[in-house]
Amino acid sequence: MILKSYKRFYNYFLSKDKALTRKLVPIIGFVPANINLFKLAFSHRSGSQEDNQPTALRNNERLEYLGDAILGTIVAEYLFKKYPHAQEGFLTKMRSKIVKRTTLNDIGEKMELDLLLSELNHTRLSRSMLGNAVEALVGAIYLEKGYAATRRYVIKYILRRFLDIHSLEKYDDNYKSQLLEWCQKNGKSVEFKLLAKYKLHKRDRFKVAVLINGEKKAVADDFNKKSAEQLAAEKSLKKLGISSNNP
Amino acid sequence: MILKSYKRFYNYFLSKDKALTRKLVPIIGFVPANINLFKLAFSHRSGSQEDNQPTALRNNERLEYLGDAILGTIVAEYLFKKYPHAQEGFLTKMRSKIVKRTTLNDIGEKMELDLLLSELNHTRLSRSMLGNAVEALVGAIYLEKGYAATRRYVIKYILRRFLDIHSLEKYDDNYKSQLLEWCQKNGKSVEFKLLAKYKLHKRDRFKVAVLINGEKKAVADDFNKKSAEQLAAEKSLKKLGISSNNP
The missing domain is CATH 1.10.1520.10 (Ribonuclease III domain)
Incomplete structure (x- = not known):
């Protein structure tokens, strides 16, 4: 002491x-x-x-x-x-x-x-x-x-x-569900499209696009499809200027 | 107190x-x-x-x-x-x-x-x-x-x-690598084969077989391919009577 x-x-x-x-x-x-x-x-x-x-x-x-x-x-x-x-x-x-x-x-x-x-x-x-x-x-x-x-x-x-x-x-960190909700509310169609699956450092990597009314809004890639979709959804929300309910 | x-x-x-x-x-x-x-x-x-x-x-x-x-x-x-x-x-x-x-x-x-x-x-x-x-x-x-x-x-x-x-x-909990090692040492071919991908409770489920010298040794399924492979490898090791280095 x-x-x-x-x-x-x-x-x-x-x-x-x-x-x-x-x-x-x-x-x-x-x-x-x-x-x-x-x-x-x-x-x-x-x-x-x-x-x-x-x-x-x-x-x-x-x-x-x-x-x-x-x-x-x-x-x-x-x-x-x-x-x-x-x-x-x-x-x-x-x-x-x-x-x-x-x-x-x-x-x-x-x-x-x-x-x-x-x-x-x-x-x-x-x-x-x-x-x-x-x-x-x-x-x-x-x-x-x-x-x-x-x-x-x-x-x-x-x-x-x-x-x-x-x-x-x-705080809702499910950007995909936020985007789906917004699109439904605003009468827009939304689609998550797998553009490519390739290898990076011997691991599968996924490239995903978000299409809103058939138009490409954002693209993202990650080591699994789900997080690539989340990233692409987050980018889309930002581009749409939707202030999500997050702090 | x-x-x-x-x-x-x-x-x-x-x-x-x-x-x-x-x-x-x-x-x-x-x-x-x-x-x-x-x-x-x-x-x-x-x-x-x-x-x-x-x-x-x-x-x-x-x-x-x-x-x-x-x-x-x-x-x-x-x-x-x-x-x-x-x-x-x-x-x-x-x-x-x-x-x-x-x-x-x-x-x-x-x-x-x-x-x-x-x-x-x-x-x-x-x-x-x-x-x-x-x-x-x-x-x-x-x-x-x-x-x-x-x-x-x-x-x-x-x-x-x-x-x-x-x-x-x-303790090595990577059964797949243990099996691969054993097969190589003993001059046998080994293959992990995806038999099926299906939906269970709305989630993807994978069914995988282990083929040793082209012969089916074990089958296992799980919610992702990797753990299905691990399970199938573990079963194969048991069937082959290989005492793994585990406690």
């Missing part, structure tokens, strides 16, 4: 990492005792610098694996208690809306993790690095503070601050 | 559920204070009896949802610490071998949850009810005892007691 307090004092006032420590404090809400853990949380595979460590310990992938599980459990419990009468199906769907890649990337952006990421990596940032860093950060906080404190952190600093649970409830 | 102790005393010595309580103790390692939570953990949707509750609170599906997340996290952390130098990919694979349906069903059987399940449900037991009950039980323990105690429980009463981690390391 005293050792940890000393380490926190050292990191904040004396360490060569004191600038980094001070940037972390508003994001995580406390002064970290083990600053290396948090440096690791922001180290992308491609950008890691120190070569005297085994590969697995030089980047944030292990922390991301741990944090992914812990974040999933905290969200699962939060929803379980927030919706005491909801059925399992609703809870599962809500959970996957919160922990899915695109939501976590958005959260990482709002937390301004890009600043820390670009400071600690010498590589071009991609959007998915943001969501991965959110998970790795949760993993690091868990290792330093345990489950109860991490749960308080996630609820206060992530869920309450950056998520609008009520609009997520209404 | 005193209230909980009293409830435990009551459940063990006085309650009408004292027989059930005493059967639970060797499985969970403590006397439950909230016996209803544990009765719920073993109540399958089809078999639930009490009708004065909303549907979602009458069966174990909500507890299963919660327990699934908690079990996943405990296993994730256990592996994270057990393999301090392993890469994320290895950890993820190991975790999914442990928390996958068939492993959990086996664990539920070894825990003899079938006895409790058949006592609390008036329905025929299926194997998947065993794995679901393991998850729901973990959810119930979490609600009664919190994260740290649940982690101790899972490690001591489930992982150490019923899993052989080292044989899981070597």
Whole structure:
């Protein structure tokens, strides 16, 4: 306890990492005792610098694996208690809306993790690095503070601050059904047409077009037909200028 | 605290559920204070009896949802610490071998949850009810005892007691590649042939045969081609009497 307090004092006032420590404090809400853990949380595979460590310990992938599980459990419990009468199906769907890649990337952006990421990596940032860093950060906080404190952190600093649970409830990520509904309401015909099936990296890939009143509206491809259709439907909704019911 | 102790005393010595309580103790390692939570953990949707509750609170599906997340996290952390130098990919694979349906069903059987399940449900037991009950039980323990105690429980009463981690390391659940390897070694030709694609409950279903030296060895079907092939390969390995490297 005293050792940890000393380490926190050292990191904040004396360490060569004191600038980094001070940037972390508003994001995580406390002064970290083990600053290396948090440096690791922001180290992308491609950008890691120190070569005297085994590969697995030089980047944030292990922390991301741990944090992914812990974040999933905290969200699962939060929803379980927030919706005491909801059925399992609703809870599962809500959970996957919160922990899915695109939501976590958005959260990482709002937390301004890009600043820390670009400071600690010498590589071009991609959007998915943001969501991965959110998970790795949760993993690091868990290792330093345990489950109860991490749960308080996630609820206060992530869920309450950056998520609008009520609009997520209404959020419909089935773009295909949204498009079908809109077309029916507006008396238009709609067709999803498989344009091509080909191989990419030895895997099947599907190219799908959306035809509205027989006219090509959007094209998309993906590794399975369903998600290619979803992508094409999403593009079509955008082109039609339909503000979907999403936040 | 005193209230909980009293409830435990009551459940063990006085309650009408004292027989059930005493059967639970060797499985969970403590006397439950909230016996209803544990009765719920073993109540399958089809078999639930009490009708004065909303549907979602009458069966174990909500507890299963919660327990699934908690079990996943405990296993994730256990592996994270057990393999301090392993890469994320290895950890993820190991975790999914442990928390996958068939492993959990086996664990539920070894825990003899079938006895409790058949006592609390008036329905025929299926194997998947065993794995679901393991998850729901973990959810119930979490609600009664919190994260740290649940982690101790899972490690001591489930992982150490019923899993052989080292044989899981070597365990290869890719039956197709095992079969291909065996055939190549033994100079036999092997072919996976799609026999039929049809609709079941509005979903595509695939029927696949394994031909060895042109002769039909096994047939299997599933909702996607890959798992139909895996199933057919598994059956073929069994028929050929090849002891796979699995526990």
